[in-house]
Amino acid sequence: MKKMVLYAVVAATTFSSVLATSAPAMAQYYDRRPGYGYRDQPPPPPPPRRRHHDNGAAIAGGLAAGVLGGLIGGAIANGNSGPRYIDPPPPPPPRCWFEDREVQNAYDGGYHMESIRVCR
Secondary structure (H helix, E strand, O other), X not given: OHHHHHXXXXXXXXXXXXXXXXXXXXXXXXXXXXXXXXXXXXXXXXOOOOOOOOOHHHHHHHHHHHHHHHHHHHHHHOOOOOOOOOOOOOOOOOOEEEEEEEEEOOOOOOEEEEEEEEEO
16 A cells, blocks of 8 residues: 555656646747848847746756655655564585495495495
8 A cells, every 4th residue: 555655646746747837839920121131221139038937947856856755755665664574594504524434235244334424
């Protein structure tokens, strides 16, 4: 349940930054006067500059807030809330070695030496 809430918050933050409003396009009409551009009349003065707001900073701020919110939400969701089971360490490997021992011979009833693996 916690992860679903976390994913919903991250998705809402991401989509809200994507759907931020943008400034309208500025389509301006320039009236060409006769003789303009042929050096017999000076060009008209430039139109007054319209100040518009840059939405890039708002989008970057929304993305940064989303990343920070995701980090904080993930830390809260994965906090130390409740006991955790940790596997016990594996048992140590057996200590084995080879020893020379006398073994009874099956053919003549005598004994001979063989290397035998001994483990404890």
